[in-house]
Amino acid sequence: MYLLEKNCGKLTIGELFKKDLKIPSYQRPYMWNKKQVEELLKDFLEVFEKKVENKIYLIGNMIFLRNEQQLEVVDGQQRTITLALILYNLNNNAKQFLEQINISNPLSKKAIYENNLIINNFIGRFLVDDDKKESFIIFLKTNILITYITANTQDEAFIFFDSQNTRGKPLNRHDLLKAHHLRDTNLDTQKRVIYAKVWENYDEEKLKVLLEVYLTLNRNFVKSNYKFDVDVYEEFKSNSFTSNLNNYNQPPIFKNINYDVENKKLKLMLKDGVEFKIGNTLSFDDAEQYLPFEILQSIGGGEEFFWYISKYISLKEKFDNILDKDILKFVDSLSIYLRDYFYASLFLYFDKFDDDKFCDFAYLILWLISHYRLNNYSVRYLGVRNFIKNYNIFIKLFFSYSSDELIDKINQMIKYELHVIDNSKVSKGIRKDYFLKIENNKYLLKIAKLVKD
Template structure:
């Protein structure tokens, strides 16, 4: 909850806003990426509403961030929300200054006003390191210069003096992030992973401020779609299917499965001890001075079936599971000049990702299922007996191609519950226990012959031939 004592909200003009000192755009912010449409809309608004007494131009959230170095404290104004708008306003001021400097149609007080703002902006050094940010800044600066040629003294004066922004000054970084999430949720529906981000940011230890900034910066580098896929198509489904539950559509009502315990708040129950030990051992190892020498790092031993530790471990958890599938594909999805040089596992993975019908919905459902089962197996057993399991998983998944002419997700979901390979992995102590799983449903030999000789529009012939060659059928 935002403290009314420490925090404040001011409605200020563009002039007053740009006069704020020690403005910073933190490293965790996303790249600057305003499009032509965004920039042109801003310029159109400035011109359209130039005669209005006041025009409200959005919201800025600032974290008041005091930093002490060599016993000297400097209070920075870190922009948590609104950096896209702030950067564009800066570009606009510089472009207006050039316009006025290179023309004799403007009054001297307009020139003085812009000179004063430019001098103040020059003293605020912003280092944009991201390549896309730099390219977009250069592109938008040229676009702005082309688009403001019709501006006059009144338009410029009213923009600087009468256009307003609402600036929220917030002292606590966690509150700032919370406020950012609440502001951005107005008028649109947040994704479940956005709600999880906000929840776990609140669960950070008070002493983990720098780490909090780091993990948020890392999170913001991921495309929202990538995070949405991770939770909706992989983690949610694996958790549901491994508990023999239907797992069709991930929504806000399911986010509690990605919440757990807060180590420093929960009672010292017996079941918590193993998590406390793991948590402490990993931190102690990574914080040891020897790590500065050997550069080693111990990752937290995440397991999809284990209880989540709230806070920073959640963000590490996301990074960990984003990496598993990519690492798996990186090892087995390879290109070789001669098909004879492919291992059995490589041939299977190639069929999954590069068959002739990979673009169809039913095929994508099976591919996602294959990825889910591989993630779950690797999560528990690593690469032990992985090629053997990979073949069993492939047959288990692609039997669906023989059974259904048009495969809907509901049919796939029901098939898993009745023939649950996830459950076999969950109860297994060793890989050999999983490899004993009985494939209860296989195509008939007549189906194999029919698909290999006849209509090939239902599935790739290479899949049929694999079933046939390896005797995955019943007579």
């Protein structure tokens, strides 16, 4: 097979499937639904049946990455697979391309099965006549066009990708992040497939919240960056692909780690000259909790990033189970900024101190939030940013050695820096409603002391 000779241009569908195409392991599952496939087939049929010469149908732009003699489909995978299914069901090649696709994902299997039925139904309704069917195949291969951009490096490909929005469902910033770390040259093909599969199995919304709220906000606020709008790709990408540990990641006795993400087994390799009687490797089962990472650390590339995410996916599940339901109901009624502030600060605390005096800390955070809410007529983005800046719990948390030290710092701040709110501010409107919620919640009742009688 030959490579495209130019970096951009156009291809017919017939020309496209003469290329040695590959769907990279980091791509999302194939998920085109009935509506999307039927709409595409309907568009093709309308153009096909028009009695005009030079009938052309453009289905958008695709981005390829040169990889030796192959072209990796960086953007356009959903359309490419759908086109291949159409040609396959018309008994006209694309079989070789479909055979190399990894369809182990159950979502992909389901979509391919259902879309094959849709395509066969379309053929049975509109292309019964053999001559018409053959003409339709010729039309597809010669009159359906794509435009393309070909990149020479993966970073270049993602720059192209990030600057456009095509008809196919685009990779989000989280999937770009996955792709970035899968390019680690130390990862063999089998490991890339494993990590891609583990990533796909994460609940997409939960992963989004973990990255954007529980991790990135903490990293921002500790660094005195008070923005709520985050770019997780920029935050978690790395130019360093190594699993060697520095002394801040651990007691300084380990030089390397290896984590089996499938079986959840962790191995820690001792530095030269350090020995235990049991040998120079410690192994743990159910080891996500022992992974030597912290929320605020710099991000190593490759599989270390996937271990990092694995740890915090696991920690988030434990975190969700220790929060009081009545408090959750109260917090979820807050504005999104105050709600994110609450969850981010508690997650950082839980990561550092586990559940030691967790409820005491949660109560103090609610005290601070309530002081802000009762003191302001409305919750505005800039107002919350200034509130976090003036009373930066995150920096105090980061530099506190123990939970006792942290809680004492916050109590002192509340005592000497937060003035009591005048009763007139909570006598009507939204602030009155908020104050009544506090008074009617026995856990929060003491916070009512924020207001003068």
